[in-house]
Amino acid sequence: MSKEEAKEMAKEQERINHMIIEIDHTIRKLQNRTSDIKSDTIELRKTFWQDVTVNLDEPDDVIETFTSIKQQAELLSERERSHGQLHKRLKTLARLKDSPYFGRIDFKEDGEAEEHIYIGIASFMDRNEEQFLIYDWRAPISSLYYDFPPGSASYETPEGTITGEMTLKRQYIIRNGQMISMFDTGITIGDEMLQEVLGANASTQMKSIVATIQREQNQIIRNEKSKLLVVQGVAGSGKTSAALQRVAYLLYRYRETLSSENIMLFSPNPLFNSYVSTVLPELGEENMKQTTFQEYLDSQLGTHYRVEDPFSQLEFILNEEASAYYHTRLASIRFKGSLHFKALIDSFLDSIHLGGLYFKDIFFRGRVIVSKMDMLDQFYQLDAAMSIPNRIQMVKDWIMKVLRAQAKKEQKKSWVEAEIQFLEKEDYLAAYNSYKKKHGSGEDTFNDFEEEQKFLIKQVVNREMKPLIHSVKRLKFIDMKKIYQQLFTEQLEIEQPFPPEWDQIRQISITALEKNILPYEDATPFLYLKERIEGKKVNLSIRHVFIDEAQDYSPFQFAYLKELFPYSKMTLLGDMNQAIFLHSKDMVNIFQVDPDSEKETITLTKSYRSTKQIVEFTKGLVIDGDKIEPFNREGRKPTLSIVSDEQDLQCKILECIQTLRNRGYQTIAVIGKNANETKHAFEGLSGKVDGYLMEKGSIHYEKGLVFIPAYLAKGIEFDAVIMYNASQKNFGREMERQLFYTSCTRAMHELHLFSIGKESMFITRQPQATYDVLPNSEILELGERKH
Numbered sequence: 001m002s003k004e005e006a007k008e009m010a011k012e013q014e015r016i017n018h019m020i021i022e023i024d025h026t027i028r029k030l031q032n033r034t035s036d037i038k039s040d041t042i043e044l045r046k047t048f049w050q051d052v053t054v055n056l057d058e059p060d061d062v063i064e065t066f067t068s069i070k071q072q073a074e075l076l077s078e079r080e081r082s083h084g085q086l087h088k089r090l091k092t093l094a095r096l097k098d099s100p101y102f103g104r105i106d107f108k109e110d111g112e113a114e115e116h117i118y119i120g121i122a123s124f125m126d127r128n129e130e131q132f133l134i135y136d137w138r139a140p141i142s143s144l145y146y147d148f149p150p151g152s153a154s155y156e157t158p159e160g161t162i163t164g165e166m167t168l169k170r171q172y173i174i175r176n177g178q179m180i181s182m183f184d185t186g187i188t189i190g191d192e193m194l195q196e197v198l199g200a201n202a203s204t205q206m207k208s209i210v211a212t213i214q215r216e217q218n219q220i221i222r223n224e225k226s227k228l229l230v231v232q233g234v235a236g237s238g239k240t241s242a243a244l245q246r247v248a249y250l251l252y253r254y255r256e257t258l259s260s261e262n263i264m265l266f267s268p269n270p271l272f273n274s275y276v277s278t279v280l281p282e283l284g285e286e287n288m289k290q291t292t293f294q295e296y297l298d299s300q301l302g303t304h305y306r307v308e309d310p311f312s313q314l315e316f317i318l319n320e321e322a323s324a325y326y327h328t329r330l331a332s333i334r335f336k337g338s339l340h341f342k343a344l345i346d347s348f349l350d351s352i353h354l355g356g357l358y359f360k361d362i363f364f365r366g367r368v369i370v371s372k373m374d375m376l377d378q379f380y381q382l383d384a385a386m387s388i389p390n391r392i393q394m395v396k397d398w399i400m401k402v403l404r405a406q407a408k409k410e411q412k413k414s415w416v417e418a419e420i421q422f423l424e425k426e427d428y429l430a431a432y433n434s435y436k437k438k439h440g441s442g443e444d445t446f447n448d449f450e451e452e453q454k455f456l457i458k459q460v461v462n463r464e465m466k467p468l469i470h471s472v473k474r475l476k477f478i479d480m481k482k483i484y485q486q487l488f489t490e491q492l493e494i495e496q497p498f499p500p501e502w503d504q505i506r507q508i509s510i511t512a513l514e515k516n517i518l519p520y521e522d523a524t525p526f527l528y529l530k531e532r533i534e535g536k537k538v539n540l541s542i543r544h545v546f547i548d549e550a551q552d553y554s555p556f557q558f559a560y561l562k563e564l565f566p567y568s569k570m571t572l573l574g575d576m577n578q579a580i581f582l583h584s585k586d587m588v589n590i591f592q593v594d595p596d597s598e599k600e601t602i603t604l605t606k607s608y609r610s611t612k613q614i615v616e617f618t619k620g621l622v623i624d625g626d627k628i629e630p631f632n633r634e635g636r637k638p639t640l641s642i643v644s645d646e647q648d649l650q651c652k653i654l655e656c657i658q659t660l661r662n663r664g665y666q667t668i669a670v671i672g673k674n675a676n677e678t679k680h681a682f683e684g685l686s687g688k689v690d691g692y693l694m695e696k697g698s699i700h701y702e703k704g705l706v707f708i709p710a711y712l713a714k715g716i717e718f719d720a721v722i723m724y725n726a727s728q729k730n731f732g733r734e735m736e737r738q739l740f741y742t743s744c745t746r747a748m749h750e751l752h753l754f755s756i757g758k759e760s761m762f763i764t765r766q767p768q769a770t771y772d773v774l775p776n777s778e779i780l781e782l783g784e785r786k787h
């Protein structure tokens with residue numbers, strides 16, 4: 001370090017020290033305020049009723065009492081809110097104290113004096129609240145840091161564009177209030193800082209990237225115009241990271257009107273949910289709502305049908321080639337995920353005025369009390385110009401009327417009396433309590449026998465009918481299975497291009513439905529049809545929807561989600577090279593869904609996760625891989641070890657794990673092609689090495705050695721990846737390319753491929769220079785190899 005640099009660093013450390021004094025001062029001030037508010041709140045809770053005037057004598061008094069309670073409750077909740085906000089601010093200040101900022105720009109706005117802008121995870125002002133000592137990374141001026149090198153620069157504000165000259169751009173790594181390093185940078189965000197961040201060990205929780213956001217990522221994060229933002233980015237290009245910082249940005253930018261409750265992220269699996277859950281809290285924001293599409297389907301359909309999950313569907317695609325209906329099912333998956341199938345359902349719905357609706361008889365005590373034929377009559381009597389859901393509601397009202405009349409009739413029947421005789425003591429007590437509630441608490445017993453009898457009769461009949469009424473209210477009298485089945489049983493007069501395998505598809509669809517199984521490919525079409533009949537569900541509270549791994553959704557699923565969130569902006573993030581599910585051949589399909597919306601596409605081609613050597617290898621695994629650009633971080637070349645049998649394989653893998661551990665890697669994944677192979681690998685090695693198995697229900701993972709099937713590793717990353725068996729036998733079909741690529745791109749620092757016998761064609765087609773083939777004896781020497 002030159003003398004000049006040392007002097008500058010000392011000056012910066014001095015500023016940090018000053019900053020810490022200021023932050024401490026604010027922390028103390030806020031802590032005092034917090035304890036005042038806390039005691040205020042406790043006092044308010046204690047004296048809540050003392051300060052309220054309760055008088056219910058006259059209507060005016062009631063209104064006054066109500067107003068007084070309301071005022072008191074508002075006061076209390078205002079205190080609780082302030083307490084919550086102060087608590088949140090104190091947490092942010094503690095983070096700022098540790099690392100007040102990560103960047104600085106010196107900017108001279110045209111016609112103004114030069115300013116030093118320090119950028120951190122939150123803003124911080126001086127004691128007089130006049131000047132920003134730290135700017136929030138999401139403030140308009142902070143975008144200069146991400147978007148420009150020193151020189152002419154500009155940024156957007158709500159009032160317009162500000163232009164000027166940036167004379168300095170500096171990055172810091174500060175920990176525990178101490179400067180660790182500092183770089184002045186010419187390009188957008190300097191390499192040194194990224195090298196430091198990316199060179200570290202993988203974590204089991206995703207980290208925020210605010211200090212090193214790249215210019216093209218910043219475009220995603222700050223995009224405000226597009227109703228539909230499509231991000232197509234290569235593996236490890238920061239799609240998920242950009243999405244999460246975008247959530248934080250939106251929460252800041254629209255803080256008056258938008259809260260985390262209004263944002264929803266669809267993730268590929270529950271494991272991913274927990275992987276990303278720490279990013280927003282780290283940035284001082286609350287997590288958005290998170291779900292998986294499967295979770296949503298289950299919540300809507302799960303109680304009545306066995307809804308297959310996407311992983312079982314994938315396991316079928318990967319493992320069941322020998323099955324007699326393998327190719328039919330593949331065709332079925334493709335067709336049912338397409339917009340043609342959606343159009344087919346729409347045409348079917350259009351023809352429903354001519355017939356095609358089915359209802360179920362309603363039974364009471366073994367007898368039909370409302371027949372399906374009567375319901376059909378009711379439905380088809382109604383004006384066909386009315387929507388189907390409206391007509392269904394009217395049929396429901398009619399059924400309820402019939403049930404009420406039936407209840408009256410039932411009261412006179414002998415079974416009721418018999419039931420009363422056998423009423424348990426508790427039932428009798430419950431009936432009595434209910435009577436008391438109705439007739440006031442003054443009475444100690446029923447007034448006379450007749451009244452008691454009348455009341456009990458009513459109670460018994462109502463109790464018997466309750467489940468029936470409940471299911472009618474939930475429209476369970478519609479025979480959805482039969483209605484959906486018609487798409488396959490009837491010769492539909494519909495102008496839709498059917499796939500050549502249509503007849504066989506019809507067969508397997510009927511068989512599954514008869515067993516009450518909803519294959520994954522049927523779940524969304526079934527739900528769509530159900531909602532078009534029962535009434536559409538729309539979610540109005542969600543304003544932004546993020547769909548990660550969007551390439552794995554079918555066009556039908558996209559269309560469904562668009563309709564579910566009609567007022568929501570959408571951000572889709574995906575990578576066609578990682579499309580592991582069959583039905584999603586092209587993310588471009590989303591354009592068919594919404595051709596007129598204000599759509600914008602951003603492409604990310606630089607991969608940050610893996611070393612240059614790993615990216616050079618993995619880019620050769622995919623068709624258009626030459627567009628993938630590695631970030632310049634050096635590491636070891638991937639290795640390939642060809643072994644003779646499973647025993648040999650496990651031996652070599654054990655050695656490899658040991659070597660990787662000696663090198664200090666903390667998250668090591670043995671990736672299997674599917675659940676079976678992964679379990680097998682785990683069982684074979686578990687007595688000899690500590691590790692744990694991840695299955696589709698797993699919701700989090702810890703540091704150490706994990707055995708994980710490829711499709712569950714989606715979206716997450718490890719220090720080192722061991723591909724359990726990358727043989728031609730295992731990865732010899734074109735359709736397995738994406739799965740193979742996805743697995744290999746999970747590695748940050750090292751990638752080791754093992755193969756029993758001949759290696760996969762995806763490897764043999766690679767330039768030989770991109771990986772090392774280890775002779776049989778060389779595994780032990782892995783540790784010594786340097787590149």
Ligand SMILES: Nc1ncnc2c1ncn2[C@@H]1O[C@H](COP(=O)(O)OP(=O)(O)OP(=O)(O)O)[C@@H](O)[C@H]1O
Binds near residue numbers: 194217240241575608
């Ligand atoms: N600007 C950045 N600064 C620092 N780290 C970054 C940056 N962009 C990406 N990364 C890191 O690169 C890795 C990959 O990022 P991320 O998981 O967001 O990529 P992705 O495109 O969603 O990947 P994939 O599609 O392969 O799952 C993460 O470790 C992330 O922290």
